[in-house]
Amino acid sequence: MSCAVGVTVLKASADSSTGSETILLGTRQLALEGGPLRVRVARGTTAVAALPGTAPALAPTSPTSPSDPAEPADEPPTAVEQRGQSGPAQEQSSAGPAPAAAVLGLTPVPLTPVPAVPAKPTEPPAVPPLPTAAPALPAVPSPPAFEPLFKEAPALNWVGPDDRWSRAWGLPAGGRAVAELEPVGAPAEEAGPPQPPSAEDLVLIRAVLAAVQPHADRAMAHFHALMFLRHPELRAMFPAAMDEPRERLFRALRRCAGHGDDPAALREYLVPLGRRQRKYGALTRHYASVEDCLVAALARYGGSGWDERTEAAWRRLLALASRLMVEGAEQEARSTPPWWQAEVVAHRQAVPGVAVLTLRPDQAYPFRAGQWAALETPWWPRVWRPYSFGSAPRPDGLLTLHVKAVQAGWVSNALVHRARPGDVLRLGAAEGAMTVDHAAGENLLCLGGGTGIGPIAALVEEVAEHGAAGRRVEVFYGARRAAELYRLDELRELAARHSWLTVRPVLSEQSSASGGELLGELPEVVTRYAPWHGFTACLSGPAGMVRGGVAALRRSGVPDASIRHDLPRQRD
Template sequence: MRNGDSAVDSTAISLVRTTFKAVAAIEDGPARLTQSFYSVLFANNPDVREFFPAAMEAQRERLVHAIAYVIDQLDDPEPVLLFLAQLGRDHRKYGVVDAHYTAVGNALIFALKNFAGNEMWTDEVDNAWREAIALIASVMMEAANAEDGPATWTGTVVEHKQVLQDVAVVRLQLDRPMEYGAGQYVSVTVPGRPRMWRYLSPAIPANPEGQIEFHVRRVSGGWVSPAMVGQTNLGDTWLMGSPLGALGVDRTRNRDMLMIGSGTGIAPLRAQLMEMAMRANNPNVHVFVGGNYPCDLYDIETLWQLSLTNPWLTVVPVSEEDTNPWWHLDPIPTPPAGMYKRITGKVSAVAAEFGDWSNHDVQIVGSASTIQTAKFRLQAKGVPVENMRHDPLY
């Protein structure tokens, strides 16, 4: 991986990957590694503790996934450098300065060395990790220091609509417009859960009026999503970080598109389709919208309306069950004339079997299991891995 004149060569990448996999293979290795990392970080840098929530379980899990993602992508520089630059801009919301990156790197080296042991942690491994961490830190710092936009945005809740028992649509008025790309996501924290940041994808394109909309599903046992869905009131203020992610229409490739979205994962796809509807020329797009029950396709009528006025768009609704649960009393919507009727099955399987997608750009949004299953099925049908895109799985 290269950034300017800096590089991590293939040998160093191999050493970093091997070490991380070995540590991850230890019983409870990832959890113990992150616990050790944060203990060292907070002990040596007490001021850093205030950046994080009181409950650290989700933060520790997120750290492991982020490290794993970067390590997996080290020899594919373009996406990982973009990801790290965005992450650096996003970290400005904490008040992070350059010295904090050095502290984080030192704490991570200490924790890794402690778990790897002297036999595995050779001088070559130590140098490889230090090179990788130095490059990661430099990319993040350069991006953060070059950014002259706001570190955070404040949004006032102007609409809160519970469309299902566990799903709410929340619209906010930002204190200033945010220039995000349709398909990106942002970190969000709410008043009742300070410093507990969650990633949400705007469901509408960026606009000069500074409006933004999120579709939020309540996660059973979650800390933040239940408050967003069930305890949000008009006038509440949410705090948001810089836009992240690289989903979007790649107009340089001149390819038709396949989009697969499950549940509230339809939000970033919806934003892209709305933005495309404002353009004169677009690729042909097939969108497969999935859910457990028909009612989980809560926004299907919006997509139908977009399809009716945009001939390049085809919408295929899919649900695993053919009927709604007993507690959902609203009737199942009927598709307009010319629209596909709802198909019963798993959205990844239905999409993979529907047609030949080998020459399409593919976007997949949903849970980690949905994304992995869809990728596996599409790859088995001849879709190259490099044609499939999704956000990091954390």
């Protein structure tokens, strides 16, 4: 038997002369003979199934890849095909084609009967009735109630209802009464007076500070971390940014160590410092915790020389400092509150970047012309900045502040660009020694630069109210440009009414002079009119101008005891 395989089965015929059957498969033939089966498979064809009694079927060939050559066209019919197209083929076609299974010798396989499709229902299926009551679900335990980590400090770095700042202002939340502040004093009086540090103690104390100096910021940060960890309720007394408190604390430690052998100087520094701590909410019981945390931080960063003697020396110094600060707080608590609330009743832009605010305190506010006060805004809570009063005490009790918006100044920019009438600020107690002794009657030399003209004008107003009493008052009003001399007209009006007053405007930029102004830097111009013997000098303005003015006055022969300014307020 021989076999030739093509792509498509075209027809079947019988060859009587050869006694074999041929199935025409397109370009190739499948010849059935009595001998062995020979299969020729052309490229691109599909193998047929194995015939009974033959070898297994060939595996299908893979499809032609794009790289294979194209298939050749169908070849012309062979002689066998030509013979199959006549004679016997016609007879077989008349009798009908033979079944393929019979031709190939395959056993027919009965088909599986397909199940009958059921008839379409005429009525919808019945829906079971709903249950009258929902089945009970298993009980799910409710999650535990949220508990804050620090229950005593609900608002560490956040300002809003019920934080310590709001409670201090008398703004209860949720109908809860405002907690009363603990009075200062009694517990500290029961203990004996602290012993001042000895000379040996100061040597040990200063050695520790020298070791801490390179890591001062980290040491002070460690102190605050310990204090807030042990007493989380104290965090609300500090601002969100702690870099400034860290710097002030280390500066205070160095000053205490430097004046440890001078009790008078130590008292002069620490008693006012204790008064200022009242506006932060500091209480007597807080000082012991501060001492313990400070000692722990200094022991960590104080170097290898830290021992029991060093710790005892530091505890003696800190106990003395705490006692003096508590003493200052007690003295002021007898007569004044920790702070005042003041409403903004007027806000005026004097020149670009400079605002004049008029405040009405909630109760009588005692102060003198030339003094200053720390101020806190509701937009930057727990951040206090010092501002001098721009007017003398008035019968209506109103206060005036002159504020210049400083670059990157949080409080100053808020006061100049954001504050409006109706806003409420907080004021600390008035401080400062740049005041006039009206009984002495000394002559006054006043230097005011920029917004520093505010306290200078207040001094002039106070002298005019009390009477000059034969004194002379010389005012040098400095600015960069003529447009910035926003109080010049007011001062000239006072000079026109009072012969004892002389006002001299000074401009540092010559191009902006309009006539009548002195040109040059303010300290240098003042030295042109020297000597100033018998004058008490009062300086107010930018720090650089004040320092330059103090140096110029010293060179002109004015003694330090006769020079007053408000620059020390920025040191603590």
